[in-house]
Amino acid sequence: MFDLKWIRDNPDAFDNGLKRRGVEPCAKAILQLDEERREHLHKLQDAQQKRNSLSKQIGHAISSGDNELAEKLKGEVAELKAFVQSGEDTEREFNGRISAILYEIPNLPLDETPDGADESANEEVRRIGKRPAFAFAPKQHFEIGEALGMMDFEAAARMSGARFVVLRGALARLERAIGQFMIDVQTTEHGYTECSVPLMVKDHAMIGTGQLPKFMDDQFFPSSSGSRARLLGEALELAPPDREAAYRDGNINLRELVEQVLEMAPTKEDFWLIPTAEVSLTNLVREQIVDEAELPIRVTALTPCFRAEAGAAGKDTRGMIRQHQFYKVELVSITTPDASRAELDRMTECAEEILKRLDLHYRVVALSTGDMGFGARLTFDVEVWLPGEDAFREISSCSVCDDFQARRMNARYRRAEGGANPFVHTLNGSGLAVGRTLIAVVENYQNKDGSITVPDVLRPYMGGQERIGG
RNA sequence: GGAGGGGUGGCAGAGUGGUCGAAUGCGGCGGUCUUGAAAACCGUUGAGGCUUCACGGCCUCCGGGGGUUCGAAUCCCUCCCCCUCCGCCA
Incomplete structure (x- = not known):
C-alpha cells in the first residue's frame, strides 16, 4: 500500500520501481484520478462549510426566538444539502476507486534488489x-x-x-x-x-x-453451511434480472444460473x-x-x-x-x-x-x-x-x-x-x-x-x- | 442457537439533537519547586485530509455503511466486532 502523497511527490520513482517489477507504470492514471478527486473535494468542502455555518445560524435564530429568520435560512440551506449529499457519495466513490487500485499494486524493490523478469x-x-x-x-x-x-x-x-x-x-x-x-x-x-x-x-x-x-485464488476458506446459504442468498438478491429470466425460460439450467450468479457476487468469507x-x-x-x-x-x-x-x-x-x-x-x-x-x-x-x-x-x-x-x-x-x-x-x-x-x-x-x-x-x-x-x-x-x-x-x-x- | 449489554482520543471513562472534536482521570510533553529525583502545583497534549511560501484557514473522523434532520457521538436501519447469561460442545 502506498501513500498517495508520496506518489504525487515521486511519480517517477514510483513508476520506475513498478517497471523494474514488470508492472505497468500507473502514476499518471492514479494522479489524474487524485487530481479529479481533489478538485471535487474543494467544491464539496466549500458547500459543507456553508452548510455548517448556516446551520449554526439557524440554531441561534431559533434560540433567540426569531422563527422567521430561521425559516429563511432553512430555505437557503436546502439547495446546499442536495449538493453535499451527492458530493459525499462522489467522494466515497473516488476514494473507493483509488484504494482499489492501490491495494493491488505490489511493493517497490530496493535499489540493491537484482533486476530481472523471473x-x-x-x-x-x-x-x-x-x-x-x-x-x-x-x-x-x-x-x-x-x-x-x-x-x-x-x-x-x-x-x-x-x-x-x-x-x-x-x-x-x-x-x-x-x-x-x-x-x-x-x-x-x-x-x-x-x-x-x-x-x-x-x-x-x-x-x-x-x-x-x-x-484470492491461492487461498482456502472454511465456511459453515449456514454462512454458505447466506452468501448464496445475498448473491441471488444481486442476480441480474436477465439471468433469472433465462433460467425461467429454460435457456440455462439451475446450476448455470447459480454459477453465473456466484461469479458476480461479492466475496465476503467468514474466515480464511x-x-x-x-x-x-x-x-x-x-x-x-x-x-x-x-x-x-x-x-x-x-x-x-x-x-x-x-x-x-x-x-x-x-x-x-x-x-x-x-x-x-x-x-x-x-x-x-x-x-x-x-x-x-x-x-x-x-x-x-x-x-x-x-x-x-x-x-x-x-x-x-x-x-x-x-x-x-x-x-x-x-x-x-x-x-x-x-x-x-x-x-x-x-x-x-x-x-x-x-x-x-x-x-x-x-x-x-x-x-x-x-x-x-x-x-x-x-x-x-x-x-x-x-x-x-x-x-x-x-x-x-x-x-x-x-x-x-x-x-x-x-x-x-x-x-x-x- | 436463544436473551441481554457494549464499541468514544495513547489508555480508562463521561456524554441521548445545536458553541462537543468531545468532560474527567491516567499517561505523554513543557515548566515551577529541588543539590538531584520523587511528590505537589501550573500549563500543554487526538487522527486524517484540502489549502497556504508561511502564520493560518477549512473539511472529515466518536466500530463500518446507509437514513432522518437546517443541524447527529446522541434518533432510525443494517453489517462487523467484543462482553455477560442460557443451550450445545472439544
Missing part, C-alpha cells in the same frame, strides 16, 4: 557446505519414504485427493521432531517469542499482509485459512501503536499452512514438495524504519542456522524483482541441496516489506523523541518449512539400504533413535 535472474549470495558424496545413486524422498512404508500418498489421496500425504511411525515423529527442534532454536537462541495463533483469520487480516484482494503464520504474526500489531522501546518485536510460531496452489497445476505433483497443507516455523520482526534492512540479514541468518545445525548444504539467493512476492522490497531465499532431486530447492524465504504491510494494517510506533507516530517496518521469513526440511533430511541422510540416519541434533527429539528403517 527466477533465472536471481543472484546467488553465498553457498555454504558442500554437496554430499554418495557411493550409490541417491533416491528421492518419496521413493525412500514409500519403501519404508512410512510415507503414504495413496491413503491421503483417498480422503483428500492430490497434494496431501500421510506419514507414519518414525517419519511422523521425525516431522514433529524437526518442528520442535527449529522452534526451540529460534526461541531460546535467537530471541523470538513463541506464539500460538489463530489459523483462521478475517478478510482484513489477509488484506493487511497483502494476500487479499489480489491473491492462513497460507502462512506470517499473516497471524504480522497482524499482531495491526491497529496498534507500540512504544519504540519495545522494538524490535520478534515473534515466531509453528503452524500448519494452507495453500490452494491454484497457479501450480501439474507442478511438483510427486512427493511432499508442494502440498495443500504443511507445517512451518515462521519468523516475523517488527522494527523501526532504520533497523529493517539489517534485520533482514539477521533473520536470514536465523533461518540458515537451522541448516548449519543439520549439516545440510545450501545456498542463499537474492530474488530478482520479477520473482519477489507482492509485499516484499528485497527477499533472500535459502535453498537446500536435495541429492535425490539433484537440485537446490527453496526451504526459506525472508523478506523485508518496509511499511507496505504496516500501512494496510495501520500499525505504528511511538517515537522516543515524540512527534508523529510513523508506520513500523515488517519482515517475515521461514525458519524453516518443516515439510521441506523433512525432505532434505530424508534425502541427505539416506543410506544404501534404504534407511535414514537421524541427524545428531534431532536425536533428543526422537527419543535417542539414531536410524530410521534398515
Whole structure:
C-alpha cells in the first residue's frame, strides 16, 4: 500500500520501481484520478462549510426566538444539502476507486534488489557446505519414504485427493521432531517469542499482509453451511434480472444460473485459512501503536499452512514438495524504519542456522524483482541441496516489506523523541518449512539400504533413535 | 442457537439533537519547586485530509455503511466486532 502523497511527490520513482517489477507504470492514471478527486473535494468542502455555518445560524435564530429568520435560512440551506449529499457519495466513490487500485499494486524493490523478469535472474549470495558424496545413486524422498512404508500418498489421496500425504511411525515423529527442534532454536537462541495463533483469520487480516484482494485464488476458506446459504442468498438478491429470466425460460439450467450468479457476487468469507503464520504474526500489531522501546518485536510460531496452489497445476505433483497443507516455523520482526534492512540479514541468518545445525548444504539467493512476492522490497531465499532431486530447492524465504504491510494494517510506533507516530517496518521469513526440511533430511541422510540416519541434533527429539528403517 | 449489554482520543471513562472534536482521570510533553529525583502545583497534549511560501484557514473522523434532520457521538436501519447469561460442545 502506498501513500498517495508520496506518489504525487515521486511519480517517477514510483513508476520506475513498478517497471523494474514488470508492472505497468500507473502514476499518471492514479494522479489524474487524485487530481479529479481533489478538485471535487474543494467544491464539496466549500458547500459543507456553508452548510455548517448556516446551520449554526439557524440554531441561534431559533434560540433567540426569531422563527422567521430561521425559516429563511432553512430555505437557503436546502439547495446546499442536495449538493453535499451527492458530493459525499462522489467522494466515497473516488476514494473507493483509488484504494482499489492501490491495494493491488505490489511493493517497490530496493535499489540493491537484482533486476530481472523471473527466477533465472536471481543472484546467488553465498553457498555454504558442500554437496554430499554418495557411493550409490541417491533416491528421492518419496521413493525412500514409500519403501519404508512410512510415507503414504495413496491413503491421503483417498480422503483428500492430490497434494496431501500421510506419514507414519518414525517419519511422523521425525516431522514433529524437526518442528520442535527449529522452534526451540529460534526461541531460546535467537530471541523470538513463541506464539500460538489463530489459523483462521478475517478478510482484513489477509488484506493487511497483502494476500487479499489480489491473491484470492491461492487461498482456502472454511465456511459453515449456514454462512454458505447466506452468501448464496445475498448473491441471488444481486442476480441480474436477465439471468433469472433465462433460467425461467429454460435457456440455462439451475446450476448455470447459480454459477453465473456466484461469479458476480461479492466475496465476503467468514474466515480464511492462513497460507502462512506470517499473516497471524504480522497482524499482531495491526491497529496498534507500540512504544519504540519495545522494538524490535520478534515473534515466531509453528503452524500448519494452507495453500490452494491454484497457479501450480501439474507442478511438483510427486512427493511432499508442494502440498495443500504443511507445517512451518515462521519468523516475523517488527522494527523501526532504520533497523529493517539489517534485520533482514539477521533473520536470514536465523533461518540458515537451522541448516548449519543439520549439516545440510545450501545456498542463499537474492530474488530478482520479477520473482519477489507482492509485499516484499528485497527477499533472500535459502535453498537446500536435495541429492535425490539433484537440485537446490527453496526451504526459506525472508523478506523485508518496509511499511507496505504496516500501512494496510495501520500499525505504528511511538517515537522516543515524540512527534508523529510513523508506520513500523515488517519482515517475515521461514525458519524453516518443516515439510521441506523433512525432505532434505530424508534425502541427505539416506543410506544404501534404504534407511535414514537421524541427524545428531534431532536425536533428543526422537527419543535417542539414531536410524530410521534398515 | 436463544436473551441481554457494549464499541468514544495513547489508555480508562463521561456524554441521548445545536458553541462537543468531545468532560474527567491516567499517561505523554513543557515548566515551577529541588543539590538531584520523587511528590505537589501550573500549563500543554487526538487522527486524517484540502489549502497556504508561511502564520493560518477549512473539511472529515466518536466500530463500518446507509437514513432522518437546517443541524447527529446522541434518533432510525443494517453489517462487523467484543462482553455477560442460557443451550450445545472439544
